[in-house]
Amino acid sequence: MSTINTISIIGAGGMATTIAGRSLKAGHAVEVIGRDAAKAQALADTLGVGATAGTYGAEPVGDIVILAVPHGSAASAVADFGSALDGKVIIDITNPIARDLSGLETPYRSSAAQEIARHLPASAHVVKAFNTLFGHVLDRGGRLDVFIAADDFGAKARVSAYVDSLGLRPLDVGGLHMAQTLESLGLLMIGLAKNGAGTFDIAMHVDIGRSLALST
Secondary structure (H helix, E strand, O other): OOOOOEEEEEOOOHHHHHHHHHHHHOOOEEEEEOOOHHHHHHHHHHHOOOEEEOOOOOOOOOOEEEEOOOHHHHHHHHHHHHHHHOOOEEEEOOOOEOOOOOOEOOOOOOOHHHHHHOOOOOOOEEEEOOOOOOHHHHHOOOOOEEEEEEOOHHHHHHHHHHHHHOOOEEEEEEOHHHHHHHHHHHHHHHHHHHOOOOOOOOEEEEEOOOEEEEEO
């Protein structure tokens, strides 16, 4: 079991709910934080024992903070917290995908994670993770693969331990620049679900020693 006690989640949507649920089952406490305080409190109440609602813009209780908001709101959300995120590990799960699925809405040779990092205090560390998993697939359980990209070794180690504690398999793909590739993989997964696979009940996993495989 990880030594992490509380996971703070900014957001109260579907992925926030799913990750919070798995975190509670793994023995972590969860702090739900949202611009809409009533919605955050309602989610905490629904999650039950171990879940509380935090104050938007105040310092999160957890050392690991999961940014589970739409990509378009991510930069402004971290800016709202400002120095309250000093020293925190920020897990960015966003996918900056255009509405028409024509590509990614990020600057050339950058990523959502890298852009978010520019709005954070220097002591905070961004880790890209969870963006290649569909929420309902994550919710049904199983040891799924979670691809992780970050520049800071300590932050990556903490997130890997947290991911492992959820019964998932953390796989290091390299530095934060690899978030560009993970976000493209998120887009690929949607395209595959809508076309070749014909279902969103899919997840990407690595069969060590053999090949990259798709599970359904």
